[in-house]
Amino acid sequence: MTTVANPDGRLERGEQTRRLILRRAADIASVEGLEGLSIGRLSTELEISKSGVFAHFGSKEELQLATIRAATKIFVDEVVTPAFQQPAGLPRLRALCEGWLTYSEHRTFPGGCFFAAVQPEFSSRPGRVRDAVAEAGARWTALIRDQAEKSDLDDDPAQVAFEVVAFLEAANVQAILHNAPDAYDRARTAVRARLTPRPARREPRPPAAARP
Amino acid sequence: MTTVANPDGRLERGEQTRRLILRRAADIASVEGLEGLSIGRLSTELEISKSGVFAHFGSKEELQLATIRAATKIFVDEVVTPAFQQPAGLPRLRALCEGWLTYSEHRTFPGGCFFAAVQPEFSSRPGRVRDAVAEAGARWTALIRDQAEKSDLDDDPAQVAFEVVAFLEAANVQAILHNAPDAYDRARTAVRARLTPRPARREPRPPAAARP
């Protein structure tokens, strides 16, 4: 097992460049995909020798897997953890969605959401990378579903999760591909409506019979 | 100008292999993306020489653009045209959604929807291929929006289009990546609810006060 930090808490030399590499790798992959990511390009951009980059991972597949783990950590730190300051259920669910949208909007990764870029790329391929990508997506959906379950929405939580996640991903790709930031507004509108408990759903007045 | 068919209506030899190439190219691209698509692989799979494949297009970019056009035609034939048998507005809108879902479900392209695979791939890149991909997506969304406009849904048609398209794309990626065909059911449920005019929206019973 490799130690990561020196006694005084500083990072070892190798670990430091490893993180440098992975941060850049995640950025590149969010634009070019995990296949488009290449060791040669990493080494050029970071001004590290190709073999130096390669030695950290031993294979391209390991680099891809490590990149997914690094991107996951960034995502969790920026979206998931802050939302856990909100109480479980609806408030946390709303915070997760809003956190996701600003994470995409502010381009934490230059290509928008890392996972939105990488999921379609591997959806039809076999292999360990695909499995890792799928698992990351499943965990995110499960997190949303769990919070939906604890909310007072009398719809199937899995159905709510499906729809909400759909809005988020759609906003990401629309905003980037068409350079249309208003897609984020559309997503916010859609999420707000979907996460509003029934009596007040879709703000405007209920049918006349229901009014006092 | 190149003629495409002989006087008797048969295809010229070149046009025939060109179509063969493009059909295969669209299939490959739906799985590997338009960058993952390679002339060498096409030539191997089709048992045509690499230069023979190349000569039809003159550059890889032209091949990619032609592949997009070919995939668009297949999509229109399978999803759009049949839906136009339904009257404009809500019926046509529902037919478009249902047509799209079965098109994805039945794997017209082996990787699911061609455009769902290719849009994220090019969302952050410059160039003519990206422009073509974006335009195809924009036309599809506009088509949905137009039909929403002619429906009696008192929501912003563009908002309806955003949400409906989001459901479709989400179903596609979920179903493929997680090998979970029930994502199509989720999408159908979501679309049905979204395309139901307000009074009857979200089928289950209205609040007690509204019941007779």
Place this chain on the structure above:
DNA sequence: TAACTGTACGAACGGTCGTACTATTACCTG
């Protein structure tokens, strides 16, 4: 028959890919 066009072929180009080695540097420890 002669000229021309469309179509496909095979070989080769320079370049980049991932990977495998060996050599060299930098740092920690004794």
Place this chain on the structure above:
DNA sequence: CAGGTAATAGTACGACCGTTCGTACAGTTA
């Protein structure tokens, strides 16, 4: 300061990439 180990550099490889070139052969037109 010495030695050893971890980290990086250097070099080379085979495979594949997109692309170019010259060529062969069929079918049509003159």
